[in-house]
């Protein structure tokens with residue numbers, strides 16, 4: 229066992245990820261095992277395997293591809309559950325590898341402006357707190373902007389993350405215009421030579437047109453201070469919502485120009501497979517995954533780990 233200090237955090241979040249995805253992986257594993265025992269492989273079995281994969285939220289294309297890969301050269305032969313889950317891991321990794329990309333901070337942009345968007349309760353504010361910790365630890369000067377001006381509690385919540393990270397927070401009274409707050413924050417970050425500005429926004433349902441229009445306004449107004457900003461627009465998705473994540477990506481991508489995804493709450497859901505369906509369909513970069521509520525519970529997204537966790541394999 230390699231237990232050097234550097235490996236411990238990695239181990240602990242891998243454990244949480246694989247434990248979190250246990251409900252997906254074990255139901256998949258059990259269903260596959262039930263299907264393949266004492267039978268030779270035929271079309272009907274492949275259809276059943278495809279159904280199991282669909283129930284794991286992997287999406288129609290990926291499910292069909294995996295079933296096809298399982299069928300290749302195995303007709304009329306017996307297959308083991310391991311054969312199938314190994315193929316699941318391989319095919320899922322192929323889908324995820326091109327989208328697993330780190331969030332790159334262009335140091336020539338001062339500040340590098342990151343707008344954080346998503347539906348209510350997806351984990352935006354918490355993700356900002358966790359990101360601020362990571363970026364500060366890398367030696368960057370970080371500022372936060374309390375762009376969720378709807379609720380007093382939202383402003384307070386971001387201030388708490390600011391204190392915890394010892395980074396400044398630009399905030400205004402509840403009910404202020406969030407676009408002007410964002411404008412002010414970019415100016416302040418510029419004046420104070422910040423490296424990164426993280427802008428929080430209020431949660432909004434993707435089908436509420438007026439709120440989505442407001443988001444476009446926030447974007448536009450930020451662009452008035454710095455035409456190249458925002459430099460990144462992160463869509464925070466809650467893994468537990470399953471298929472609804474697809475319409476969230478669709479709507480936020482159109483209105484807010486999403487540049488990358490963060491998927492939260494992977495520490496306790498049977499629906500993590502949705503990240504595979506999303507990656508296949510939209511091919512947007514996935515930067516981080518949230519595996520808990522704590523400040524260290526944000527992990528860079530890696531295709532292989534995720535694929536193996538979904539398939540229930542050991543790391």
Ligand SMILES: Nc1nc2c(ncn2[C@@H]2O[C@H](COP(=O)(O)OP(=O)(O)OP(=O)(O)O)[C@@H](O)[C@H]2O)c(=O)[nH]1
Nearest residue numbers: 348349350351352353354431492493518519520521
């Ligand atoms: N288990 C778990 N909980 C998380 C994770 N990320 C966020 N949460 C929790 O989810 C809840 C909502 O998180 P917030 O960060 O307030 O979500 P938000 O998107 O800012 O919410 P609104 O501002 O209301 O739209 C909080 O209780 C967080 O602690 C995660 O990765 N895992």
Ligand SMILES: [Mg+2]
Nearest residue numbers: 352353376382
């Ligand atoms: Mg919030």
